Amino acid sequence: MQSTEEGLQEVDELVKTYKHSCCWFFGPFYHLVRVFHPDYLKPLLMASGNSLLISSGEEWSRKRRLLTPAFHFDILKNYILTFNSSTNTMHNKWQRLVAEGTTNIEMFDHLTLMTLDSLLKCAFSYQKSNCQESTSEYVSAIVELSDLVIDRRLRILYHWDWIYWKTQQGQRFKQALSVVHRFTRDVVQKRRALIDQQGETETQTSLKTAPQRNKDFVDIILTSKDEDGQGLTDDEIQAEANTFMFAGHDTTASAICWTLYNLARHTHYQETCRQEVMELMQGRDGNEIEWEDLSSLAFTTMCIKESLRLHSPVQAVTRKYTKDMMLPGDLTVPEGVICLVSLYGTHHNPEVWTNPHEFDPLRFERTNTQSHTHGFIPFSSGPRNCIGQKFAMAELRVVVALTLLRFRLSLGVNPELGSSSGGVRRLPQLVLRAEGGLWLQLEPLNESTYREPPNK
Numbered sequence: 001m002q003s004t005e006e007g008l009q010e011v012d013e014l015v016k017t018y019k020h021s022c023c024w025f026f027g028p029f030y031h032l033v034r035v036f037h038p039d040y041l042k043p044l045l046m047a048s049g050n051s052l053l054i055s056s057g058e059e060w061s062r063k064r065r066l067l068t069p070a071f072h073f074d075i076l077k078n079y080i081l082t083f084n085s086s087t088n089t090m091h092n093k094w095q096r097l098v099a100e101g102t103t104n105i106e107m108f109d110h111l112t113l114m115t116l117d118s119l120l121k122c123a124f125s126y127q128k129s130n131c132q133e134s135t136s137e138y139v140s141a142i143v144e145l146s147d148l149v150i151d152r153r154l155r156i157l158y159h160w161d162w163i164y165w166k167t168q169q170g171q172r173f174k175q176a177l178s179v180v181h182r183f184t185r186d187v188v189q190k191r192r193a194l195i196d197q198q199g200e201t202e203t204q205t206s207l208k209t210a211p212q213r214n215k216d217f218v219d220i221i222l223t224s225k226d227e228d229g230q231g232l233t234d235d236e237i238q239a240e241a242n243t244f245m246f247a248g249h250d251t252t253a254s255a256i257c258w259t260l261y262n263l264a265r266h267t268h269y270q271e272t273c274r275q276e277v278m279e280l281m282q283g284r285d286g287n288e289i290e291w292e293d294l295s296s297l298a299f300t301t302m303c304i305k306e307s308l309r310l311h312s313p314v315q316a317v318t319r320k321y322t323k324d325m326m327l328p329g330d331l332t333v334p335e336g337v338i339c340l341v342s343l344y345g346t347h348h349n350p351e352v353w354t355n356p357h358e359f360d361p362l363r364f365e366r367t368n369t370q371s372h373t374h375g376f377i378p379f380s381s382g383p384r385n386c387i388g389q390k391f392a393m394a395e396l397r398v399v400v401a402l403t404l405l406r407f408r409l410s411l412g413v414n415p416e417l418g419s420s421s422g423g424v425r426r427l428p429q430l431v432l433r434a435e436g437g438l439w440l441q442l443e444p445l446n447e448s449t450y451r452e453p454p455n456k
Helices: 003-019 038-046 056-070 073-099 106-122 137-154 167-199 200-209 219-224 234-265 266-283 291-296 298-310 345-346 391-408
Strands: 023-024 030-035 105-106 317-318 324-328 332-333 337-340 407-411 426-427 432-434 441-442
Touching: 003 345, 003 426, 030 038, 030 105, 038 317, 038 324, 038 337, 056 073, 056 234, 073 106, 073 137, 073 219, 073 291, 073 298, 073 391, 073 441, 105 106, 105 234, 106 137, 106 219, 106 234, 106 391, 167 219, 167 234, 167 432, 219 234, 234 266, 234 298, 234 407, 234 432, 234 441, 266 291, 266 298, 266 391, 291 391, 298 391, 317 345, 332 407, 337 345, 391 407
Parallel strands: 030 337
Antiparallel strands: 023 030, 105 441, 317 337, 324 332, 407 441, 426 432
């Protein structure tokens, strides 16, 4: 598939023709199965971890059990204040830009920094990140690595390590990677030293009672133990922390951007969401979204889900199995064949969704029984689904709600294309972006609805 608007349109035609799956042959040895119907992808995604070659089943299962407590509701509640704070910082920047006469703003640049800022604080308690206002070596390295990965994927010769590491880009990749590894290694080692010094039991008690800082991602995975009393090594923790940062910031930024874009295109839905948020905040001294508020944002959540269906940040996931996998209709995916589970194809499949290219949040009403089981899978599904999906959905609701409370959104003008964002061209890279960026017009609402809450 081309990583272009035309590439996505080719998938649309493919899904219309084959409806559930198809098989591609690249020579006699390289086969690829593409699946885009819930009945066919469900057995593939629900297969146990032991049947996958991505990592050994036992190793993956152990790490998953050790990481799961980091995404418990009690931990996620602590992050809501951070989501509010990082969003406030971004909105303050927008207010300054509008005051200076700039109302046409590219969303991806701002939201990527905002989600990075949020993750630095949630994962590492790095309250001094300040990455939305000034650049840092670590944040610059993350952004550069993301760009280099995309570029490498598009250059076939760079797929071979022995070629790539000799190129200028390969050397840049190594340098940026060393910056990221050094940062996470320092965080992990310093936190490990604190735990060793105080003793695990005392540390857990102090982390629960200390008013200056709640437990973060690193705290939890450092103190998690398996049934044999073994925890993750420092190298494993560093790898998981890096994964959390890379998988968490770009995908969430993409989801927020496209949600705001869809609401800018459909002003009646935008206004309905705004009224829901305003009713929720009515009579409050401050304007922070609280954990208990999230369940009250029913229509806003429906709009977020519909945007995740229409513009999924991740377009596909791949699997490779150690045994033959049975599909409906007596079909078999042979052992070792690569399976591409097309999230995009499933979410735009007319066999699954009526008018799949239209933005219709009412699809996600509780009384609506249209959607198939596994027809909506923006976070994948099964035992290897996205472990951070509750984190992402909480952040999405906070950012979208506060944005609609403070700004009215309309389609902007892309300076490169010279047209409004209504004619946006999708760009499926590591996450779904837009060619030339995603531009929206911001109109600040009554300033009395926005007041910066005191630092906590």
